[in-house]
Amino acid sequence: MNIGTASEKSGLPPKTIRYYEEIGLLKADRAENGYRDYSMSDVHRLRFLQRSRSLGFSVEECRQLLSLYGDKERESADVKAIAEVKIAEIDRKIAELASLRDTLRHLVHNCHGDERPDCPIIDGLAGSGTVQ
Template sequence: MNIGNASEKSGLSAKTIRYYEDIGLLLADRADNGYRDYSMSDVHRLRFLQRSRSLGFSVEECRQLLSLYSDKDRESADVKAIAKAKLTEIDRKLAELTELRDTLRHLVRNCHGDKRPDCPIIEGLAGKD
């Protein structure tokens, strides 16, 4: 499939997909006309990249994560080690995100949404850790 299609399916812009190819993150086949040609498997990788980037992993971290998908020659012990390290990081991010959500949720629930001066922003958020 063409890049436009892959872009739509992955949530990454065509520009970004070409950029990722430039930096060697995901190399695409080429059709006879020179157009990039993406398989469903490529699209899965692109979506995976979109997700991990939007969740705060750097391109280099994504490269590592992607190697879990792609590098069949790698010894699986290596793969496992990388995956474990990333898992720890993801769990930390999950905890932080959950905390952030609970904080905001508390705010939304307790804020009356009018001009009364006791909107719980200050008490609930500004003061403590």
């Protein structure tokens, strides 16, 4: 399929897909006319990239995660170890998002924000996170 279709299916703009190819994240076949030609397997990778990028993983992190899709490297214990670390990181991100959501809910519904000294709960909400 052409880049436009791959773009629709993956949620990534064509420009971004070409950029990812340029930096070696994912290379596409070429049709006889010179157009890039994507398989469903490429689309899976692109969707994977779209999701992980939009969730705060860097391109380099995505490159590591993406190597899980390649059979050969996936046999290596290294890559599996990296994936385990990333899984833990994802769990942390989920917890942070839940905390951020609670902060927003609280700010919208309950109290006056941290300008007021009478709202100690904000300390717990805005102050909790990964960095002590």
